[in-house]
Amino acid sequence: xxxxxxxLVGGCGASGGADRGGVPLGGESxxxxxxxxxxxxxxxxxxxxxGPTPATTGTAGTAAERAGQAATPAVGQPPRRPxxxxxxxxxxxxxxxxxxxxxxxxxxxxxxxxxxxxRAEVKAVLTDAAGRVYLxxxxxxxxxxxxxxxxxxxQESGWQSNIVACDGGVGLMQVMPATADWMNxxxxxxxxxxxxxxxxxxxxxxxxxxxxFFADSYFGGAYALTAAxxxxxxxxxxxxxxxxxxxxxxxxxxxxxxxxxxxxQYVRNVRALMTECVCLSF
Numbered sequence: 001x002x003x004x005x006x007x008l009v010g011g012c013g014a015s016g017g018a019d020r021g022g023v024p025l026g027g028e029s030x031x032x033x034x035x036x037x038x039x040x041x042x043x044x045x046x047x048x049x050x051g052p053t054p055a056t057t058g059t060a061g062t063a064a065e066r067a068g069q070a071a072t073p074a075v076g077q078p079p080r081r082p083x084x085x086x087x088x089x090x091x092x093x094x095x096x097x098x099x100x101x102x103x104x105x106x107x108x109x110x111x112x113x114x115x116x117x118x119r120a121e122v123k124a125v126l127t128d129a130a131g132r133v134y135l136x137x138x139x140x141x142x143x144x145x146x147x148x149x150x151x152x153x154x155q156e157s158g159w160q161s162n163i164v165a166c167d168g169g170v171g172l173m174q175v176m177p178a179t180a181d182w183m184n185x186x187x188x189x190x191x192x193x194x195x196x197x198x199x200x201x202x203x204x205x206x207x208x209x210x211x212x213f214f215a216d217s218y219f220g221g222a223y224a225l226t227a228a229x230x231x232x233x234x235x236x237x238x239x240x241x242x243x244x245x246x247x248x249x250x251x252x253x254x255x256x257x258x259x260x261x262x263x264x265q266y267v268r269n270v271r272a273l274m275t276e277c278v279c280l281s282f
Contacts, residue, residue, distance in 0.1 A: 104166035117161035117196045119282045122172060125197050126150055129204035135212055142223045144207045150280060151273035152203065152246060155266070159279060161196035172196055173203025203246075210242045213250055218259070227271065233264040243270045 117125075130146035156174040157163050164170050168177055170193045180193040180202060191198040215223045219238055229237035236259045245253040247266045253259060261267060273279070 108166035110166060111164045112160070112162045113164055113194065114162050119159060122153070122159045122161060122196065122200075123150075123282050125200040126153055126172070126204075129200040132201060132204065134205045134208035139208075139212045139223060142208055142211060144204050144211070145225060147274045147280065148207065148225065148243075148270075149200075149204050151270050151277055152207065152243075153200070154273055154277050154279045155270050156203075159282075161199070170194060171199035173199050173206070175199055175202045175206075207242060207246060210245050210250060211238070214238055214241045214245070214254070217254065227274075233267040233271070234261045236261070239271070240267050243267045 126149050127146060130144055130149050133140060133142075134144070135142055153159055153172045156169075157172050159172065161172050165174060169175065170177065170180075175193045177193065180191060184191055191202055193199050193202060211223055211225070215221055215238055218236075218241075222238075225239040225242065226237065227239050229235070230240050233240060240261060241253055241259065244261045244263055244267050247263050252262055
């Protein structure tokens with residue numbers, strides 16, 4: 001889900017597009033071994049956010065090291081990274097997420113419902129969300145980096161807790177109502193996406209699920225988000241895949257034709273915000 005038009009909040013682009021794929025929350029879904037399907041995401045890349053490539057988060061090693069290969073570049077040419085290939089035995093979700101929303105009209109403006117949380121309150125709930133264990137059975141050591149959660153929340157909403165996008169995305173992390181209902185039903189939870197204290201862990205849980213989904217499928221279960229593995233926003237490193245899928249959904253990234261980064265501008269924005277966003281100093 002996502003805003004059809006980019007919001008400029010505090011000098012940084014804020015655009016929805018978060019939970020197009022749906023996310024397990026408060027529990028772990030039944031898994032099966034199969035190929036994932038493809039889901040088309042509606043375009044809606046926000047305005048570019050200037051900033052350098054963010055610093056490395058975690059230490060999973062390069063893509064070549066994980067694949068057990070040594071890249072041998074031609075003279076004068078940059079190193080070639082090995083193709084990332086899906087592990088055919090990797091588990092994927094059995095239950096498909098709800099359909100993605102249609103693109104919003106370009107002249108649509110977001111609305112605001114209820115009071116807005118202060119920056120201090122938002123910082124507290126995002127920090128709490130980063131400290132949780134979302135997949136205690138399958139990935140008990142997986143954590144969602146705080147800088148990633150803060151950057152995604154700023155990109156999605158500008159840390160506005162009461163914003164509702166034209167396509168229906170709600171709150172800090174721009175969670176879709178259908179996705180929240182789907183998660184609550186499947187995992188027997190009662191999270192309220194309109195309450196920023198629930199909205200933050202909803203979005204963080206989505207990021208955790210995406211990390212596990214792509215790491216188990218393509219990176220041998222290595223969950224570290226290493227920005228140095230990506231030469232650019234279209235490279236298929238774990239960090240880029242997770243960010244892209246948060247905006248367009250996992251099945252728009254993990255397609256029948258292979259891995260795709262359908263929204264490189266969004267990926268660039270979030271990665272820049274991970275190191276340059278004013279929100280990091282709040």
